[in-house]
Amino acid sequence: MTTRPRLPRWLLLLSVLLAMVATTTLGAAPDARADYPNPDPGDPVCGPSWVVISAYGTEEDTTHQGAGMEWGSSGVNSWFIAGIVQSLRDKGVQDQAIKVRNLKYPASLISRPWPGGLPDYWTGLGIGRDRLASEVNFYAGCSNHPHLILLGYSMGAHVVKSALQLPVVQSHADTIGAVLTVADPSRNNGQIGMAQAGAMLTINPDFSTGTAAVADGGLLGRLNVPGAFAGFIGDGRYFDVCRTDDHVCNRPGPPSTDDLAQQFAYSLPAHTQYGAGDHGATANRMAAKAVSTAVGFAASGGSDPNPNTPCAPHTDTDPMGAAAIAAACSVIAQDTWYTWGGGHSVSPPQATFGSVDQSDPVRSANDPYRKGFDCSGYVRFAYFKAAGYDIIGDRTADSAYRAPWSVRFGPPMGESVLRAGDIVYFGTSANIHHTAIYLGTGLIAEAPQSNEKIRVSPMSNHHDYMGAVRPSGSGSGGGGGVGGPNSTWGTDVRTHSTPSTSGPVYTTLSGPTAIRIDCQKHAQSVTAEGYTNDVWSHLPDIGGSWISNIYVRGPAWLPDIPACDGSSPGGGAHSTWGTNVNIRAIPSAAGRLVTTLAGPTDIGISCQKHAESVTASGITNDAWSFLPNYNGWVSNIFVKGAAWLVDVPTCGGGSGGAVGGDHMTWGTNVYLHTAPTATSARADLLPGPTAVTIDCQVHGQSVTAEGITNDGWSHLADRQAWISNIYVKGAAWLDGVPACDGDPGSPGGETHGNTRTTWGTNVRVHQDATSGSGVVTTLAGPTQVTVVCQKHSESVTADGYTNDGWSRLADQQGWISNIYIKGPAWDDSLPTC
Numbered sequence: 001m002t003t004r005p006r007l008p009r010w011l012l013l014l015s016v017l018l019a020m021v022a023t024t025t026l027g028a029a030p031d032a033r034a035d036y037p038n039p040d041p042g043d044p045v046c047g048p049s050w051v052v053i054s055a056y057g058t059e060e061d062t063t064h065q066g067a068g069m070e071w072g073s074s075g076v077n078s079w080f081i082a083g084i085v086q087s088l089r090d091k092g093v094q095d096q097a098i099k100v101r102n103l104k105y106p107a108s109l110i111s112r113p114w115p116g117g118l119p120d121y122w123t124g125l126g127i128g129r130d131r132l133a134s135e136v137n138f139y140a141g142c143s144n145h146p147h148l149i150l151l152g153y154s155m156g157a158h159v160v161k162s163a164l165q166l167p168v169v170q171s172h173a174d175t176i177g178a179v180l181t182v183a184d185p186s187r188n189n190g191q192i193g194m195a196q197a198g199a200m201l202t203i204n205p206d207f208s209t210g211t212a213a214v215a216d217g218g219l220l221g222r223l224n225v226p227g228a229f230a231g232f233i234g235d236g237r238y239f240d241v242c243r244t245d246d247h248v249c250n251r252p253g254p255p256s257t258d259d260l261a262q263q264f265a266y267s268l269p270a271h272t273q274y275g276a277g278d279h280g281a282t283a284n285r286m287a288a289k290a291v292s293t294a295v296g297f298a299a300s301g302g303s304d305p306n307p308n309t310p311c312a313p314h315t316d317t318d319p320m321g322a323a324a325i326a327a328a329c330s331v332i333a334q335d336t337w338y339t340w341g342g343g344h345s346v347s348p349p350q351a352t353f354g355s356v357d358q359s360d361p362v363r364s365a366n367d368p369y370r371k372g373f374d375c376s377g378y379v380r381f382a383y384f385k386a387a388g389y390d391i392i393g394d395r396t397a398d399s400a401y402r403a404p405w406s407v408r409f410g411p412p413m414g415e416s417v418l419r420a421g422d423i424v425y426f427g428t429s430a431n432i433h434h435t436a437i438y439l440g441t442g443l444i445a446e447a448p449q450s451n452e453k454i455r456v457s458p459m460s461n462h463h464d465y466m467g468a469v470r471p472s473g474s475g476s477g478g479g480g481g482v483g484g485p486n487s488t489w490g491t492d493v494r495t496h497s498t499p500s501t502s503g504p505v506y507t508t509l510s511g512p513t514a515i516r517i518d519c520q521k522h523a524q525s526v527t528a529e530g531y532t533n534d535v536w537s538h539l540p541d542i543g544g545s546w547i548s549n550i551y552v553r554g555p556a557w558l559p560d561i562p563a564c565d566g567s568s569p570g571g572g573a574h575s576t577w578g579t580n581v582n583i584r585a586i587p588s589a590a591g592r593l594v595t596t597l598a599g600p601t602d603i604g605i606s607c608q609k610h611a612e613s614v615t616a617s618g619i620t621n622d623a624w625s626f627l628p629n630y631n632g633w634v635s636n637i638f639v640k641g642a643a644w645l646v647d648v649p650t651c652g653g654g655s656g657g658a659v660g661g662d663h664m665t666w667g668t669n670v671y672l673h674t675a676p677t678a679t680s681a682r683a684d685l686l687p688g689p690t691a692v693t694i695d696c697q698v699h700g701q702s703v704t705a706e707g708i709t710n711d712g713w714s715h716l717a718d719r720q721a722w723i724s725n726i727y728v729k730g731a732a733w734l735d736g737v738p739a740c741d742g743d744p745g746s747p748g749g750e751t752h753g754n755t756r757t758t759w760g761t762n763v764r765v766h767q768d769a770t771s772g773s774g775v776v777t778t779l780a781g782p783t784q785v786t787v788v789c790q791k792h793s794e795s796v797t798a799d800g801y802t803n804d805g806w807s808r809l810a811d812q813q814g815w816i817s818n819i820y821i822k823g824p825a826w827d828d829s830l831p832t833c
Contacts, residue, residue, distance in 0.1 A: 044135055047142075049093070049098075049144065049307065050088055050098045050146065051146050051147070052085070052098070052151060053101050053132065055103040055107075055150075056103075056154075057076065057077075076182060077153050079274065079283040080153070080286070081151060083288070084180070084287045085098060086287070090291075090319035091292075091317055091319075097309075101135070104131075125158055128163075133163050136148060136163070136169050136175060137172060139175060145175070147175070147177040149179075150163075150176060153182040154248065158184060161181060161184060161225070162186070165223065173229065176237065178294035179237055179290075180286060180290045183241070183248050183249045185220040187249040188224055188225075189250070191230070194225060199239050200240045201285075202242055202250070203241065203282060204244050205243065208492060213252075215253060216251060216252050217249070218249055219247060219251045219260065221255055236772035237293055241274065243271075243273075245267070245270045246267045246270040246271050247264070247266055248264065248271050251263055278505075285507055293773075296767065296776075304441060310443065311332050312325065314441040315420045319540075320386050321386075321422070321471075321472060322420070323387075324471075325420060328379075328382040332445065332454050332455060335453060336351060336371075336453065337370040337372040337453055337454070338373065338450055338453070339364075339370050339371065339372040340364045341355045341377070342354045342367075342373040343378060344376075344380075345394065349390055350381065351371045352371060353370065355367060364451070375435050376396055376400055377447070378447040379400070380400075389519065391471055391518075397433065398431060400435065401432040401435070401720075402432075402594065403469075408470075409468045409469070409470075410467045415442070415459070418468055420439050421438065421470070422468045422469065422470050423435060424444060424465065424467075424468045425465075425468065426466055428674050430674060430683045432466060434446075438459070442459050443457070444457055466720060487553050488509055488551050489553055492508055493509045495508075495542055495545035497546070501524060501526060503546070507545065516540065517538065517539060518540045519561060520549065520557065528548075531556075533550045535556055535558075574625075575600055576639055577600050579598060580598060581601075583633065584634075585632055585633070586685065586686060587609060587612060587626075591633070594632035603630075606648075607625070608644065609624060610623055610624075611624045616638070621635060623643055663692055663728050663734070664690070665723065666727060666728075666729055667727055671684075672686065672723050673721060673722045675722060676698050676700025676701060677700055679701070692719070694716060694728070695716075695717035695738075696714075705727070708726060708732075738755075738786035754786050754788070755784060755785070756821050757822045758821055758822070760798075765779065765809060765812045766815050769794065769815040770794045776812055787808065788809070788831075789807070789830060789831045789833035790827065790831075791805075791806055796817040801825075803819045806818060
């Protein structure tokens with residue numbers, strides 16, 4: 001890498017001493033001079049949706065270009081801006097919507113006469129502060145309402161912090177999505193709320209998470225982060241990074257002018273190693289947090305990250321969703337035809353010539369001569385490109401819909417819960433006939449039908465929406481685009497670039513973290529807490545690094561995760577035997593056929609139960625196992641092992657995987673329906689008592705059986721069907737199960753055990769149980785909410801009360817501090833998460 005010649009250390013330190021000792025105050029910068037040249041590059045221009053304004057540090061400029069020096073000659077700004085830009089891309093923001101601007105200001109510690117050279121530090125600081133305020137003021141006036149991310153390193157961090165103090169900047173707070181400062185000379189370790197909200201990251205020399213003493217802080221006068229940005233009770237849009245050995249931002253004791261040169265000399269090696277020191281891992285980590293918050297803040301205001309590009313994400317998304325949309329849009333850009341059967345019976349997934357659809361032979365007559373995709377083949381290809389493996393498989397829309405996705409949204413939840421990249425389905429609970437990729441703002445990318453091109457269409461073109469899934473699993477916690485359906489445990493858990501503890505450390509997870517795992521493999525054995533395990537999981541969202549399964553919640557080999565070499569497509573430690581083994585929708589040989597396993601297959605089993613007896617090869621067995629990867633049942637006759645598998649739990653054991661937990665039906669030959677009425681179409685048949693997962697209930701058609709009449713109906717999330725509460729064990733209105741959206745009986749009428757009421761105005765619901773996480777939605781006034789569970793997390797203070805209880809809201813899919821829920825600080829009647 002080309003480097004800029006630097007001043008000898010003695011001269012640099014002397015210049016520091018001359019500049020700083022001559023300073024009589026550590027207070028605010030003086031008024032700026034108006035005759036300094038205009039910012040470079042050029043004047044600001046309205047147009048980009050996202051603008052990153054970078055204030056570089058002392059003795060840096062943008063005249064020295066080269067790898068790692070695009071935004072400042074030390075490279076620190078470059079590392080963090082590269083992380084911000086990549087995180088925006090991971091959120092689906094298009095490159096043409098992103099603009100990076102350097103705040104050109106006299107960043108120098110050298111004291112020279114004015115004019116004729118650079119001004120002293122405090123004069124330069126004032127110029128930078130005022131120029132940043134001018135930039136914010138300019139962009140706040142743009143008609144396209146761009147979102148700003150402010151970045152400052154060293155003196156540039158001081159510039160950013162100083163600008164936030166100005167009324168003109170605070171008046172445009174809604175324009176600023178996030179602020180990120182590095183090695184801030186005005187850092188205040190003791191500001192209430194910052195460290196508690198997790199906004200201040202202190203790192204040790206080895207880049208593990210460290211701690212900072214409250215009495216320590218910036219080398220110069222320490223400034224508070226204004227409440228509009230500080231989090232805790234506010235929005236939490238400010239993020240800060242400082243090394244424990246960098247006395248520029250972590251000087252022991254109060255600031256003073258008597259040892260500035262000594263403190264700076266001690267700090268110099270650490271002060272310039274915020275990016276190169278760990279190959280950008282810390283920069284990427286903090287950039288992802290800042291961008292996630294910025295995008296969430298923008299989304300809460302209804303903003304579109306790509307307003308001028310039809311085929312692009314138009315809401316928040318995650319890296320996998322953004323990659324899938326990019327692949328889907330590339331197909332549209334190639335003017336690709338819909339073809340019946342296109343994209344199937346081929347590996348890897350790709351466009352193929354279709355065939356004639358016998359139900360529509362005229363329209364599909366040209367399909368055998370056109371290379372393209374049908375609807376499910378198109379979605380399969382997009383997610384193959386996004387995930388790096390065939391995550392959906394060669395399934396129809398109907399079978400893909402019934403697969404065991406970790407994050408699923410039913411029709412009663414509406415379109416508002418969806419985000420770009422989700423897979424949407426259309427049809428009935430008995431027959432899903434179409435699928436597409438959601439783009440946001442009511443748009444989908446779809447392969448519509450024969451004799452038409454693959455295109456972007458309004459979702460409203462289809463009137464039979466049946467729900468959606470989120471393949472990444474994110475949105476269930478974690479934040480930062482790194483969330484997923486699995487979770488780590490323990491503190492300071494390291495991920496490695498290779499599946500070995502001797503591999504380079506990629507990053508350190510300070511506490512339990514939601515993660516997405518795309519595959520796992522056997523590698524180096526690891527022993528911790530008395531356990532030994534040789535399985536490692538691959539984390540695609542955390543730099544493609546690896547983590548030992550010792551630190552992942554669950555069994556040693558995760559049952560629903562495929563092997564990285566493809567040897568375990570079923571994702572489990574059990575195996576079938578024989579050929580053409582049928583998987584059924586219910587534990588009965590008469591149940592609807594889900595799929596057929598052509599030969600012996602590795603499978604994951606979540607539970608087993610006694611149901612219909614089956615005889616094969618001279619053996620009779622009534623045990624059936626549920627396969628979550630197929631969302632279906634197989635007779636234990638065809639599973640290697642004992643008739644009743646010794647290591648598999650019984651279904652209906654109360655694992656509580658979804659909202660409402662596990663429930664049991666009673667009776668034989670109980671019909672499920674497509675709507676909460678006995679006269680609607682039949683969706684399935686339960687031949688005997690069955691464990692079912694219920695996500696919500698409504699008041700529907702009254703049903704009478706065994707002398708009991710009840711109008712309660714429950715929605716079965718895993719079957720996308722309805723069952724009368726008459727046939728579910730429990731009360732007529734099930735305790736602990738929320739009402740479905742739109743139910744006339746709630747919230748205006750019946751109040752069940754999990755319904756609560758909030759108080760106050762503009763109360764924020766967050767992505768996880770911290771006030772610094774992304775905002776899911778804002779409750780404008782007192783609102784009736786359904787609480788799933790509660791847990792102890794970050795303490796929050798409001799109106800003189802402090803409480804560390806947080807509640808998970810079913811309908812809003814987010815967390816709210818118990819401060820804002822009427823009732824006790826901790827409600828013993830609610831389950832603990």
